[in-house]
Amino acid sequence: MAELQERLEKLILRLDLMGMRVEQALADATYAIINGNIALGQDVDRRDSAIDREEVEIEQECIRLLALYQPAAIDLRTICTIIKVNSDLERIADLAAGIGRRVKRATENQIDFESYPGFGHLVSSTADILGWTVRTLKVADANTARKIIKADDDIDRCYRKFVSGILSHENRAGQGVEAILTLINLAKALERIGDHCTNIAEDIIFLKTGDIVRHPDAMKDHSHDKTALQ
Amino acid sequence: MEMTILNKTGVPKTEDCPACDNPNATLIDEQERTGQETETEDCCEPIITSDKFYFYYGKKTGVQDISMSIYPCSVTAIIGPSGCGKSTFLRSINRMNDLILHTHVKGTLAVNGQDIYDKRVNLVSLRQQVGMVFQRPNPFPKSIYDNIVYGPRLQGIRNRSELDDIVEQCLRDSALWDEVKDELKKSALALSGGQQQRLCIARAMATKPKVLLMDEPCSALDPVATGKIEELIHKLKVDYTIVIVTHNMQQAARVSNRTAFFCMGELIEYGLTKDVFTNPQNKQTEDYITGRFG
16 A cells, blocks of 8 residues: 555645646736736647646546555545546636637737726735645645635625626726626636635545535535435 | 334334335435435444453453444444454354353443343354354355255254245345255355355355354455355345454445444444545544555
8 A cells, every 4th residue: 555655645746736837827827918928828828738638647547546546534535635626726727728818819909907906906816815725735734725715705706896897887997898808707717716726625625624515505404404304 | 203113133223214124215315316325323223232342362352342333234344454353353242252262251242232241141042143154155065955954953943845935035135046046955065165155144044143243254255256245245234234344445345334443452443434434533543444554
């Protein structure tokens, strides 16, 4: 079983590295969009295929470990967590690549991001939560993971405030419909990244405690239903 | 309202218990929906109860301070490293250890509420109620038929058709009937290892026990025969209480409802198998089942 632990340690390192690449991709994509750096945006998009390949390879290794070692307890939870986090990181990279691809359109539409302070706030909050998530993943700290889940609520609030603000006529700062749609799509991508960070935080809690904390209300309702029927 | 049902184990159960003859429809739906069996223990009285049980080989302690309840119509797996006392505890349940000189016990070990180490306990009756299947198949050098009727004959059953019925029922229950129905007079020793082990299970069932103890029943079998025994265990738990000692942790995870982890003669952790194998509460258990020690 020492071999399993060795292979798991290697996988955890690969996942950490992937987290750092994804964090860099988001940082580059948001820098590119705000500063109109089309080349950097295209570069983020190009680098996404390397992350896709890494995701597939990590998943393949997880499946091999499940088949060959039939892991249990912490080893089983580690592999399940890697599979899920791997998928969330890859989705975040896709969203960052999507932001990179929109740089050209945002530049063509002459979107002035400085006119939308809410967008800048959303960008920095999302970058913060992603960095925090990647670091928490490394140390697998369930308490910090719980804080990340709460922090995503702030990103959701920022997103709603930004979208409702931009939809009101006086805040459009003379932008056309296409520019407004681009801004909303960019904001939505950032909000989705926050959601993926929440998923990862939930997986960290599962890794450390064995508890699945997703959908607590639905699970509570379900156990209540069962008790009532019994 | 609770409805008392007596099943083969003779243990009163409520209609809500998934192990009972008449499970509540909600629980069935739940099982179908989730693919998981629902484990309950509040509605069943334990069939085996160990309370601060100690077993000594002379001055050496075999097991110490074992307190646990084993529930009817379920499979309880006992796992642990070699020499941890799991077989000692298993063999204590039908007093097989009495055959070893200079042994003694402390505490209580009860089957169906009766302390089996009480001096008034009839050992033959106890072993009729608590059957045992060993590591290596050990059929008698007799025919398949005679192996199964051996116990019932000792119990005084002589009627041929009654014995025939017992043979057919036990072989059907042990999933061996279709393979041997045309050659019941053939020597049991001519069967394959897996078939011999299923015959031993059939032989153990012939005296209608409430509990079946299995001491590494698959360790001498190939994967196909092991698969058949595991399938059989899954079928038998509807009617029998099975306690299995195994070194194969995947097997414990597959076949059991509850798992007990023993180490150095002590019970370290006991809980639902689904919890023990995904999120053990004790570090020693986790280290053992993940192969970090043992």
